[in-house]
Amino acid sequence: MRRKKTAMTTRNDKPDWALTKRERAQAERAAKGLPPKKHPLRWLWLIALVALAGGAAWFVQSGRFAQFQADRAAATAEAQAEADLRAKRAATLQLAPFEVTTLAPATLMETLKITGSLAPVRQVHLSSEVSAKVEAVAVRAGDAVAAGDVLVRFDATALDIQLAQATANAEATRVQLEQARSDFDRTKDLADRGLAAQNNLDRARSTLAQLTATLAAQETLVANAQRARDNAVVRAPFDGVVFERAVDPGQFVATGTPLMTVVDLAALEVEATAPVSYAPDLAPGLDVALTVEGFGDRVFEGKV
Incomplete structure (x- = not known):
């Protein structure tokens, strides 16, 4: 039984000047009726990918991946802490006490x-x-x-004598005034009944008025003498x-x-x-x- 070879052609829409070296070689093989030449590196890449996938699966299943992640996280945290410390040191400004002043409203x-x-x-x-x-x-x-x-304090001997004399004179006048008031009332009663003359009533009224004025003046003297006696002591x-x-x-x-x-x-x-x-x-x-x-x-x- 004879096998019938079928020539494979590859259609390429690119112009000749735009073809790469590999595409031009493939076009020449197609023109001769030969199948496209397979690239030997494809199998190598496939084998490498399979090996890499197997190694990764083994790395994950063996627990080393978790350790790798933990070590990486610890290294990252340590690096971050060191960076923060450097930034803090750079931001801290050391000042002497005399260089610091407290601000307050004034x-x-x-x-x-x-x-x-x-x-x-x-x-x-x-x-x-x-x-x-x-x-x-x-x-x-x-x-x-x-x-x-x-x-x-002043010597008040003379002032005491003046006060006593003024007081005595006022008391004597007060007694005379009481007698004059009694005489006037009796004379007026007699005059009202026609038993006393009018001139007797007028004389009694005059005596009463005179003694009243005299007593008022003497009481003023008593007040002045008392004030003088009080002024003998200065406070x-x-x-x-x-x-x-x-x-x-x-x-x-x-x-x-x-x-x-x-x-x-x-x-x-x-x-x-x-x-x-x-x-x-x-x-x-x-x-x-x-x-x-x-x-x-x-x-x-x-x-x-």
């Missing part, structure tokens, strides 16, 4: 320094309200006093400090003679002159910081 202030005189808001110059001899002075300059404390009008003392025991003073000065140091004020250029910026209520000569660096706070 109010900017413009300071005006001026010099003035300090004076208490409340002070009193005590003067004598009687003419008498100073019997005792209980305080000295610089002493602290409370309201009502005795500061100066502190408020809590404060004796700033100045002007009298000593045994000294005779007249009415109006200065005795001492008491000041209240709880509230002080400063009188100072500021430049005209600062006038628009000065207003009541502005804060003021004061330093006083004799108090060192102590700062007192106040307001305009």
Whole structure:
């Protein structure tokens, strides 16, 4: 039996100038009626792929693949940690303590320094309200006093006599006035019944009015004498400090003679002159910081 060879032709749509060397050789074999030449490397590639697949399957099944993945993950983590450490070291800036400053909000202030005189808001110059001899002075300059404390005491002998005499005169006049009022009432009753003359009633009325006026004047004298007696003792009008003392025991003073000065140091004020250029910026209520000569660096706070 004879086999019939069939010539295989390969159709190629490429022009001759576009054919590769291998395609041109295949075309020549087809023109001669020969089958296409098989490339010997195809079997080698197939064998290599089968071997590679078998090796990969063995590598996975043997557990080495899991170990490989674990080692690779550990190496990756270590590399990442080292990279993070290098980045942290690069980002850290070492500063000395004196190079660090804490920022905080603050109010900017413009300071005006001026010099003035300090004076208490409340002070009193005590003067004598009687003419008498100073019997005792209980305080000295610089002493602290409370309201009502005795500061100066005068000899009140003459004042006591004047008060007693004025009181006695007023009492005598009061008795006379009571008698005159009784006489007037009796005379008026008689006159109303026609038993007393009108001139007797007028005389009784005049006596009553005169004694009433006399008693009023004498009561005024008693009040003045009592006030003078009370003024024989000078007391502190408020809590404060004796700033100045002007009298000593045994000294005779007249009415109006200065005795001492008491000041209240709880509230002080400063009188100072500021430049005209600062006038628009000065207003009541502005804060003021004061330093006083004799108090060192102590700062007192106040307001305009």
